[in-house]
Amino acid sequence: MQKVTAFAPATVANVSCGFDILGFAVDDLGDKVTVSLSGNPGIRVTKIEGDKGKLPYEADKNTCGVAIHAMLEQMDFEGGLEIELYKGLPLGSGMGSSAASAVAALVAVNRLLGNPFEKKELLPFAIEAERIACGAGHADNVSPALLGGFVLIRDYHPLDVIPLNVPRGLYCTLVHPHLVLNTSDSRSVLRRNVSLKDATTQSGNIAGLVAGLFQEDMSLISRSLNDVIAEPSRSVLIPGYDEVKEAIKAAGALGCGISGSGPTIFILSPNEEIAWEVSRLSQQVFEKIGLPIDLYVSAINTRGAYIIEEEQ
Structure with missing residues (x-):
């Protein structure tokens, strides 16, 4: 091969109670990257589209370049590579934009x-x-972007990533308000200490969510989508969040949460019809507060990243 193009999907990290340890991938929405062999040694980013000029071309500052450099350090490769990045994901959205590019x-x-x-x-x-x-x-973003489906990051030392079951019929609605919320800002509002009561509640919800996925028990999944650690601090940074959470209850949604560090809100539903209904209700909420949004409805992506095109 002389040139290869790959796609990696958007992802939802944390999944309410699973702060930094749970994530899943969505369909269609994501980034494309083309990598070509070059006669000049080194890694170069030669094209970036869809970022509104915000991403760096320096390979050591661009997630594509950093990821590839880390890979090549494990190999005996001294040639040159050129990278073209096509952003399909908005920056600072909480949908795993940097992870999709790297993957x-x-x-x-x-x-x-x-x-x-x-x-x-x-x-x-x-x-x-x-x-x-x-x-x-x-x-929790790069794992589902790469592997697809739901994943659990059990530990980092050593890295232990566990694929989870994806229940039949499960759908996700993503509500992306037109505002930027940096990960560093979202992390800065988190409590540094957690009470024993909250830790116990959170652990029970994580266990319940994992069990619900494997048992395909929508009711158990719904009861477990409750974050008592990060959401109370982070939700105040997202206008309309509480209103959306209240509006979707009567429609039959399983629950909602903050996707990654926000501001995107994810809503899980037991079928596609309800997923579209809660997207309509979310649109109404944000129309009332005057904040534009993007809406996406998707099944859970079980494929992960894949090759789009190869050229000899």
Whole structure:
């Protein structure tokens, strides 16, 4: 291969109670990255589209370049690579924008160089890119972006990522208000200490959510979508959040939460019809407060990142 293009999907991290340890992927929405062999040594970012001029071209500051560099350090490769990034995800949206770019870049270059790594083995390289983008090497976006479905990050030392079951019929609605909420700002409002009561409640909800996914028990999933640690502090940063949470109850949604660090709100529903209904209700909420939004309705993506095109 001389050129490979890969796609990586948007993701929802935390999933309410699963702060920094749970995530899932959505369909269609995501980033594309093309990686080409070059006669000039080194890694260069040659094109970025869809970022409104905000992302750096320096390879050591761009998540694509950082991820690929981390990968190449584990290989005997001294050639050159050129990167083209096509952003389909808004920056600072809470939908795993930086993770999608890094993962798509890794999947493309891995194929370009003959698949020296299994798909799951690319995770540590993507995590290194997250350190540049977010200041912390978390895996709850990059893991589902790469592998698809729901994932649990049981531990980081060593990295232990566990695929979870995706119940039949489960749908997600993403509500993206037109405002930027930086991860650093969202983390700055979090409490540094958690009470034993809240820790116990949160642990029960995490266990209940995982059990609900495997048992395909929508009622248990709904009861478990409750975050008592991060959401109380972060929800105040998102206009309309409480109103959306209240509006979707009667429509039959399983529950909602903040996607990643926000401001995107995710809503889980037991079927596609309800997912579209809660998108309509969310639209009404934000029309009342005068804040534009983007709406996406999607099944859970179980495929993860994949190759779009290869050129000899």
